[in-house]
Amino acid sequence: MPRLLSFVLFVAVWWIAALFAGDAKLPTPPTVLNVMIAEARSGDLFFHLGATLARVTLAFTLAMALGAAIGYLMGRVRLADRLGDPWLILLLNLPALVVIVLAYIWAGLTEVAAIAAIAINKLPTAVVTLREGARALDAALDEMATAFALPRWSRFRHVVLPQLSPYIAAAARSGLSLVWKIVLVAELLGRPNGVGFEIGVAFQLFDIPLLLAYSLSFAAIVLLIETLLVQPFEARLSRWRPRAA
Amino acid sequence: MRLEVDIANKTFKSAAGEQHDVVAGVTFALGAGEAAVLVGPSGCGKSTMLRIIAGLDPDFRGRVSRPADARIGFVFQEPRLLPWRSVEENVRIAAPLVDEAKLSALFEILELKAHRNHFPGELSLGLARRVALARAFAVEPELLILDEPLASLDAALAGRLRDEIAMLMTGRSMITLLVTHDVDDAVRLGDRVILLSPRPARILADLPIRTPRSARGDAETAAIKSEIMRRINGGPAEQDAS
Numbered sequence: 001m002p003r004l005l006s007f008v009l010f011v012a013v014w015w016i017a018a019l020f021a022g023d024a025k026l027p028t029p030p031t032v033l034n035v036m037i038a039e040a041r042s043g044d045l046f047f048h049l050g051a052t053l054a055r056v057t058l059a060f061t062l063a064m065a066l067g068a069a070i071g072y073l074m075g076r077v078r079l080a081d082r083l084g085d086p087w088l089i090l091l092l093n094l095p096a097l098v099v100i101v102l103a104y105i106w107a108g109l110t111e112v113a114a115i116a117a118i119a120i121n122k123l124p125t126a127v128v129t130l131r132e133g134a135r136a137l138d139a140a141l142d143e144m145a146t147a148f149a150l151p152r153w154s155r156f157r158h159v160v161l162p163q164l165s166p167y168i169a170a171a172a173r174s175g176l177s178l179v180w181k182i183v184l185v186a187e188l189l190g191r192p193n194g195v196g197f198e199i200g201v202a203f204q205l206f207d208i209p210l211l212l213a214y215s216l217s218f219a220a221i222v223l224l225i226e227t228l229l230v231q232p233f234e235a236r237l238s239r240w241r242p243r244a245a
Numbered sequence: 246m247r248l249e250v251d252i253a254n255k256t257f258k259s260a261a262g263e264q265h266d267v268v269a270g271v272t273f274a275l276g277a278g279e280a281a282v283l284v285g286p287s288g289c290g291k292s293t294m295l296r297i298i299a300g301l302d303p304d305f306r307g308r309v310s311r312p313a314d315a316r317i318g319f320v321f322q323e324p325r326l327l328p329w330r331s332v333e334e335n336v337r338i339a340a341p342l343v344d345e346a347k348l349s350a351l352f353e354i355l356e357l358k359a360h361r362n363h364f365p366g367e368l369s370l371g372l373a374r375r376v377a378l379a380r381a382f383a384v385e386p387e388l389l390i391l392d393e394p395l396a397s398l399d400a401a402l403a404g405r406l407r408d409e410i411a412m413l414m415t416g417r418s419m420i421t422l423l424v425t426h427d428v429d430d431a432v433r434l435g436d437r438v439i440l441l442s443p444r445p446a447r448i449l450a451d452l453p454i455r456t457p458r459s460a461r462g463d464a465e466t467a468a469i470k471s472e473i474m475r476r477i478n479g480g481p482a483e484q485d486a487s
Binding site: 146154158 | 296299300301316317318319321323325327328329330334338339340341364366380384390
């Protein structure tokens with residue numbers, strides 16, 4: 001209920017602002033909705049949304065898997081931390097635009113280049129978060145697992161993974177938003193489809209309703225992923241916690 | 246199975262960089278079925294010795310010999326349960342081979358029947374200790390290590406839990422190593438009482454108790470207790486009783 005109210009408020013503010021600013025600068029909600037419907041009818045909306053979503057999924061999965069593995073290693077093995085740290089700082093501070101442009105120059109305007117560039121942008125933040133998680137692992141439980149000679153897999157699943165899950169959830173949440181911001185830049189610069197490409201077209205034509213139609217559709221999808229996937233996952237993982245804030 | 250312990254020396258480095266001797270020479274051997282109780286003042290290095298014996302701390306001078314694949318049941322001073330797994334899962338994860346009959350027998354004796362599906366965060370300390378005990382017994386250990394399993398419980402509860410531990414110990418032929426600073430627990434649960442000095446720990450006396458645990462009457466228990474108290478207060482290193 002509060003979420004719905006919040007949404008209604010958003011539309012109301014938009015509408016009022018649109019009336020003041022005029023249609024040329026900010027179209028009203030119905031105008032944008034009409035464009036959305038027209039784009040959906042022609043199939044373009046789903047085609048471009050699908051392309052972007054596929055890139056987000058691939059790059060996100062790649063970055064999370066690699067980032068979690070590297071972060072865990074760096075949190076547990078001192079030498080790995082020493083070796084990896086300078087690379088991590090470099091990657092963290094490398095602007096997304098630089099990575100994308102270099103990837104397109106070196107690997108051509110290909111799908112592989114785009115996804116690799118997006119994944120590289122997300123990778124260091126996942127590493128940093130998971131490294132913190134691995135450093136915070138409870139030594140007392142580790143000893144317990146050793147004393148009872150838990151097999152490797154059981155130890156990972158029951159002792160290590162539950163301790164890392166809040167960190168994985170945090171990395172996933174911040175990662176999803178980061179990836180979706182960067183994917184548009186990659187599409188704008190070097191892909192013939194996707195939401196980023198459409199926004200590029202809309203920018204060249206100064207077609208604000210089209211621009212809003214695409215970006216809001218994608219925002220809605222991200223909101224859906226968050227409410228239907230990330231939040232239930234988190235709730236399930238933390239059901240053992242005595243009710244906290 | 247036989248356990249031979251010979252810890253010549255164990256030192257700790259404090260955060261300030263100073264070396265502290267924790268164990269200064271402890272030697273004993275235990276055979277199957279024997280229950281030894283290590284009794285000593287708080288902070289004398291008992292827990293450290295248990296960790297060395299269980300193979301959790303390889304950094305010491307000396308030798309501990311036991312079969313490499315011996316099943317160990319360890320009851321830590323803090324229960325060390327997995328907070329994200331239920332009581333039953335906690336036991337089953339440590340003892341994947343335990344069958345339902347054995348599990349319910351354990352839960353019955355330890356009064357955990359109503360708590361199978363609870364999470365450790367929902368349990369009192371006494372109950373969490375019981376889960377840790379159930380876990381240690383469920384693996385059918387060849388070496389059972391109990392680190393002050395009755396500490397910080399009120400007297401009545403500690404007494405009840407002590408009886409439950411005694412009940413679980415009978416009929417199993419494992420080596421038991423119990424650490425406590427309570428002479429009462431030592432006499433009721435052990436076949437052999439090893440008295441330790443204050444830090445760095447040395448063996449002050451190694452007292453066998455001839456009568457089997459189940460046959461000890463109140464008078465006999467009291468006699469053994471006063472013998473131990475006498476040794477503690479009038480041991481080789483003569484000290485003012487404080």
